[in-house]
Amino acid sequence: MTTYRICAVIGLFVFGTALHTWPSSAAENSGTPVLVYHRFGPTVADRMTERTSVLQEQVEHLQRHGYTVVPLRTLVAYLRGEGAAPPSRSVVITVDDGHRSVYTDMLPLLQRYRFPITVFIYPSAVSRATYAMTWEQLRELAATGLVDIQSHTYWHPNFAQEKTRLPRGDYERLVEDQLAKSKFTLEHQLGTRVDMLSWPFGIYEDDLGSRAT
Numbered sequence: 001m002t003t004y005r006i007c008a009v010i011g012l013f014v015f016g017t018a019l020h021t022w023p024s025s026a027a028e029n030s031g032t033p034v035l036v037y038h039r040f041g042p043t044v045a046d047r048m049t050e051r052t053s054v055l056q057e058q059v060e061h062l063q064r065h066g067y068t069v070v071p072l073r074t075l076v077a078y079l080r081g082e083g084a085a086p087p088s089r090s091v092v093i094t095v096d097d098g099h100r101s102v103y104t105d106m107l108p109l110l111q112r113y114r115f116p117i118t119v120f121i122y123p124s125a126v127s128r129a130t131y132a133m134t135w136e137q138l139r140e141l142a143a144t145g146l147v148d149i150q151s152h153t154y155w156h157p158n159f160a161q162e163k164t165r166l167p168r169g170d171y172e173r174l175v176e177d178q179l180a181k182s183k184f185t186l187e188h189q190l191g192t193r194v195d196m197l198s199w200p201f202g203i204y205e206d207d208l209g210s211r212a213t
Helices: 024-030 052-064 072-079 101-113 135-143 159-165 168-190 206-212
Strands: 010-014 017-021 034-037 039-041 049-051 090-097 117-121 147-151
Touching (some): 039 052, 039 101, 052 101, 101 117, 101 135, 117 135, 135 147, 135 168, 159 168, 168 206
Parallel strands (some): 034 090, 090 117, 117 147
Antiparallel strands (some): 010 017, 017 034
């Protein structure tokens, strides 16, 4: 059984980019939004791209208006009853997928403004796909002390589609393989602890959660 600490999220939008929060009741209690990005660039190539200049404006807006960017772990610990509440006017920033623009476009802003983020990676693309970061770049991100690298499964499957396509036993093996192989690969390559998971496409069922916890 693969052990992670994060299960489902719900999707909202803020600042023109995806905002995910915890299941609604916990999110309302915490009052801490989670800003979720995917990739960056000089222009908006698709709905998952945020212009780098807009990202900088958003970070400056948060600082100018007295917001504190806190690590995702701070919010997770609070929601699990294991830590203090995040400070008032706090936000969390995460990035899904591991596109190269996290390294080329976001890293300079991280270094300038010193805010923590969590990056959710599917390792099958790392050092292979032209759009993805390399293991060396991920290690450099981790070395800043500002970036927590966590799992986004191994190759980002659509579990809802796979569940209807595969026989039950094959589907169960797929889920376990996606969770376990991602965790093992990231920990082996980076030497860090991987215990958080962002579900691909936001797809979550109790069945999936029982296999991740």
